[in-house]
Amino acid sequence: MAPLGKAISVGYDGPPNADTKIFRGDIDAEWTVGNVPNGGYVLALVLDACIRHQAPTPHRDPIHVSAHFLQATSIAPFEVHVRTLRKGRGFTNVLADLVQQDRTRITSHLIFGSLEPPRLVPPSRYARRLPLYAHPSAAVDTPMARPWRFKEHIRWAADPQLRAQNSPDSPTRTSSATIGGGGLVWGAWFELTGADDHVTPASIAFLADTFINLPSLLPRSERNGLVSGETWFPTMTLSIEFKAPIPPPSERHSARTVGLYSTGTFWGEPQGRHDAYVEIWTAPSNLGVGKEKDGWRDDQFCLATATQMALAMPMAVNAARAKYDAPKAKL
Template sequence: MAPLGKATSVELDKSSNSTDGFKVFRGNVDPEWCVGDVPNGGYVLALALQACIQYQESTTHPDPIHVTGHYLQATSLGPFEVRVRTLKRGRGFTNVLADLVQQNRTRITTHMIFGSLEPQPDSFSLSPPSVYARRHPLHVHPSNAVLTRMARPWKFSHHIKWAGDPHLRAQNLPDHPSWKSVNADSIGGRGLLWGAWVKLQGEGERVTPASIAFLADIFINLPGLLPRNERNGLVPSETWFPTMTLILEFKARIPPASERHSASTIGLYATGTFMGEPQGRHDSYLEVWTAPSELGHGVETKGWREQQFCLATATQMALSLPMTVNASRAKYNSSKL
């Protein structure tokens, strides 16, 4: 039972070598990083990503650029191995394949692209002060944000704290002006919104590329944002939202801690638009942003948004299942250990 930095640690099995076609990294799935009784999808993707980062760290392509994870079967607590191999190495990018394996069964299969996020001279970047540049989407500075509770069956909730953005949540209310123009002749709704400042708890905890995989999978999704009369009986706190696919695109390296950037706090912004069959399948889009200070600290200064930037974006497909399915999957997997 460990904070996220330790809970995502993996070690190279030095007995594995290139003659096997892949290298093997080993670790243990920590019991605290679970939703109900099943490990969080972003957390287990972080384990595979951390293995690939260590696999690539001494190369000219040390930074994850793009990560695609397909969840074939729910993971379980206990030992795992990540089998990593190079698919293609080019001048600008390296394609890496990695499978997270337990009980000789592949639980997650991934395809990752590595490169360098080091800024290049004379390179083009769409950023402020351009009016076309994306700016920080949260309305409240982290120093003024009010903590909100996590009404989810998350066993890791004591390892993080967050402050939801009330301005974004207000836009989901049925009486908000943005919905009044939606009718049979309009182009349709713009989806539901959510955002929050999130801080990793624990001494020495900091945001890393691997932890971004986890952070990109903790948010209030579309079923949880719907007004109660639109949920058709679904109760978010009694529902499991297992991840089927999770895609990450890293935009920039994580900046060192400074007066402009926090080491342990990030901003999340999420939208959800579609939900339907089979099994309550729904989509999510999420942005991970730097934070100008730690949650609950710092001083708001003019123009603080233009000093921040997006670290990563994520898209995901997930299901909506009763929590009883979560418990049964965990029980079945543990019986196979």
């Protein structure tokens, strides 16, 4: 059982110039939702393998990843098969498949290049601003009522002002005269609790998949019988665009805390299919520490954005998936 930085671990012992490199590792049993590994954590393993694949090249930074989750992974050894599709002047396209028990579980297409700081930043009036209200020093821890086995390695403080926008009497609710609008929002300061842990490009994939889904944000009267604590939200597709390099630790930027902001708008069939949009922001300090200073918001910027399609299924399906993937005894 390891903190995130150690749990994201892949190795390679093949020839350096192989057309397809096969990275290997073991999925950590603690980074699961119920009995199934968290989708963002597993994608982080794929991303880490690709970052290692690209390390000797001029295009070392992940720019974009698009992943399709073909089948749930299991707590077992894995391989990531990585090959270069195309090398260009500005970008390199990479294909990667995560394989377990001779089955492709995740297939992904990645773009690598050189990541530079964003151009639209404060004080530009066109710049996107940090969407969280309170400074992390004043944030209050929020319990995690989720079937996550990795809770001891993380903590978060949900933004109550964002959550209030989801109430039935909020002015953000729609009517027959509304144009656009609708949906639900959520945000929080999120911290990796390991003293030696820190946010990395690979861990962005996990962070992009750690939020409260649209069905869970709805009032009980709108959930159509769904019980959030008894529901599994498997990811079907996940795309991430990296917006800026991760800044070094300083008085302005924390090494292991980020701001998360998400929205969801549509929910329907089949299998409770719903959408999510997520932003990952830098943070000025860890939770409950530091001091709010004038202009602290102007120093924060977006590290990545993500979109995903997920399902809403009973946790019993999660448990059955783990049993199905259990290794069979040899006769």
